[in-house]
Amino acid sequence: MSPLTTNEWVLVAAVATVVHLVAMRWCMPTPKARRQTSLAPLAGCVFLVPAAAARGYSVSFTLYLYSCGLLMFVIMLAPVGKKVAADILEQERNPLTKVPLNTFSLYWIAISATGCIAAMVSLWPFFS
Numbered sequence: 001m002s003p004l005t006t007n008e009w010v011l012v013a014a015v016a017t018v019v020h021l022v023a024m025r026w027c028m029p030t031p032k033a034r035r036q037t038s039l040a041p042l043a044g045c046v047f048l049v050p051a052a053a054a055r056g057y058s059v060s061f062t063l064y065l066y067s068c069g070l071l072m073f074v075i076m077l078a079p080v081g082k083k084v085a086a087d088i089l090e091q092e093r094n095p096l097t098k099v100p101l102n103t104f105s106l107y108w109i110a111i112s113a114t115g116c117i118a119a120m121v122s123l124w125p126f127f128s
Contacts, residue, residue, distance in 0.1 A: 003128050009063035016067035017041045023074040027081030029089040037073075044069060064127060065120075072116040079112075080105040 004012070024037035044066050052062035077084060083105050091099045 004060065006059050006063075009060045009067075013063045013067045016070045020070035020074055023078050023081075027077050027085055029085040030092060032092065033085070033088055040073065041070060060128070061124070064124060068116070068120045072113060072120075075116055076109045076112045080108050 020041060021038060024040070025034050028034045028037050048066055048069070049062060052065070057065075080102070083102050087099050087102060087105075091097075
């Protein structure tokens with residue numbers, strides 16, 4: 001497998017951004033939550049790009065991290081999105097009451113995040 005060019009990584013990052021925006025807006029129950037999740041790609045650019053530049057990462061590697069980070073949120077939240085959305089909505093409606101954590105959602109998010117990070121680390125050599 002040949003490495004992807006920087007232009008190809010730009011395309012991958014653009015597709016990852018669209019997938020993230022569509023999936024996260026679908027998962028979130030309120031306009032406030034939708035706005036917050038819609039800002040994730042912007043936050044990724046604002047914080048990831050300077051941090052990557054400071055560490056001397058290549059543009060391709062930075063776009064790989066950006067794309068994987070956005071897709072990781074989709075993988076973590078889409079399967080449990082409706083339950084998480086209901087919990088978020090309940091918490092926003094009753095801010096003084098602590099909404100108990102859903103055990104399955106909590107475990108799914110933790111396990112899927114760990115799996116995504118392991119995949120990110122192990123797959124980069126195949127793309128570089």
